[in-house]
Amino acid sequence: MKTKWYFINSGPCSPSYNMALDEALLDWHSEGHIPPVIRFYEWNPATLSIGYFQRAEKDIDFEALRAQNLGFVRRPTGGRAVLHESELTYSIIVTEQYPNMPASVTEAYRVLSEGLLLGFQNLGLDAYFSIPDTEEKQADLKKPKSAVCFDAPSWYELVVEGKKVAGSAQTRQKGVILQHGAILLDLDEEKLLSVFNFPSPEAKEKMREKLPQKAVAINRLTDKEITIPQCIVAFKDGFEKALEIELVPYQLTEEQLNYVKKLEETKYLTNEWNFRK
Numbered sequence: 001m002k003t004k005w006y007f008i009n010s011g012p013c014s015p016s017y018n019m020a021l022d023e024a025l026l027d028w029h030s031e032g033h034i035p036p037v038i039r040f041y042e043w044n045p046a047t048l049s050i051g052y053f054q055r056a057e058k059d060i061d062f063e064a065l066r067a068q069n070l071g072f073v074r075r076p077t078g079g080r081a082v083l084h085e086s087e088l089t090y091s092i093i094v095t096e097q098y099p100n101m102p103a104s105v106t107e108a109y110r111v112l113s114e115g116l117l118l119g120f121q122n123l124g125l126d127a128y129f130s131i132p133d134t135e136e137k138q139a140d141l142k143k144p145k146s147a148v149c150f151d152a153p154s155w156y157e158l159v160v161e162g163k164k165v166a167g168s169a170q171t172r173q174k175g176v177i178l179q180h181g182a183i184l185l186d187l188d189e190e191k192l193l194s195v196f197n198f199p200s201p202e203a204k205e206k207m208r209e210k211l212p213q214k215a216v217a218i219n220r221l222t223d224k225e226i227t228i229p230q231c232i233v234a235f236k237d238g239f240e241k242a243l244e245i246e247l248v249p250y251q252l253t254e255e256q257l258n259y260v261k262k263l264e265e266t267k268y269l270t271n272e273w274n275f276r277k
Helices: 015-030 062-067 105-122 134-142 146-150 189-194 201-214 228-243 254-268
Strands: 003-013 037-043 047-050 071-074 082-084 087-095 127-130 157-160 163-165 168-173 176-184 245-249
Touching: 003 015, 003 228, 015 037, 015 047, 015 071, 015 087, 015 176, 015 254, 037 228, 087 105, 087 228, 105 127, 105 157, 105 168, 105 176, 105 228, 163 201, 189 201, 228 245
Parallel strands: 003 037, 003 245, 047 071
Antiparallel strands: 037 087, 047 082, 087 176, 127 157, 157 163, 168 176
C-alpha cells in the first residue's frame, strides 16, 4: 500500500494567496489535520517574489515593477528574488518526522527533489544530480563558513541537459518542511533584469551573462513546445514514483479558504511583511 498524500493543483493565483496557502498547508499538516501535500500553482499577475532575508527597497526597482504590472510578495523561504511568469511552481509540505526523511536540509532537499528529476526525465530531458568534486569540498572545508556550504543545495545541483536548474527553497517551521520551487518553461531575461537595482551598468551586464547559467528554461532545451498541462502530468508522476506515494486530489473546505484569506490579509498583503527590513 502506498502512502496517500494530498495533491492540490491551484492554477493561476495571486501572489499573496500563493504564499498564504503554502503557509496554511504547513500549519494544518503540523496540527495533524491533513497528510503531506504536493501542490502545483501558477501566478496571476506575473510576480517577483523575494526571499525571506532580502531587503526589498535596496534590491528592487519598484517603478519598473509597477510599469510592467508585476505582482510582488516576500516568501517565507530564503533564497533570491525570482520572477514567476512562464512556469509551474511546486510546493511540498511534509513533516520532518516522515519515514526515512533525512534530518539535514541538503539530504532532505535531494530526497524531495528526486521527483523533479523524474519529472524532467518524463519530459524526455536528460536530468541528473551533480555532486561537487572532492577538491571543491576540501576548499570549502577551509573556509570559515563551511557549515553553511554543507546546507547549500549546490551540494546536489539538479542538472538538466548539462545546465544547472536553480530555484528551490526550503523552510522548516513547527516540525514541518516546506520546499517550493519553480519549473521554468520560458524566461524573459530582460524583464527580470529590468526590476533590479544595479550599482552600475557593468554589474547589470555581468548579471545578464550569468543568468543563462543560473536558470534553465525547459523550452530552450527542447524543439517541441512543452506546456503547463504536460508539466503537471510529468512532475505529478515524478513525485509519485520518487516518493513512492499516491497523490489524491484535494479541494479546500470553506473554512480552510477563510483561513487562507485571513492569513493573506494579515500577512502577505501587508507592507510590514513585504517591506520589512
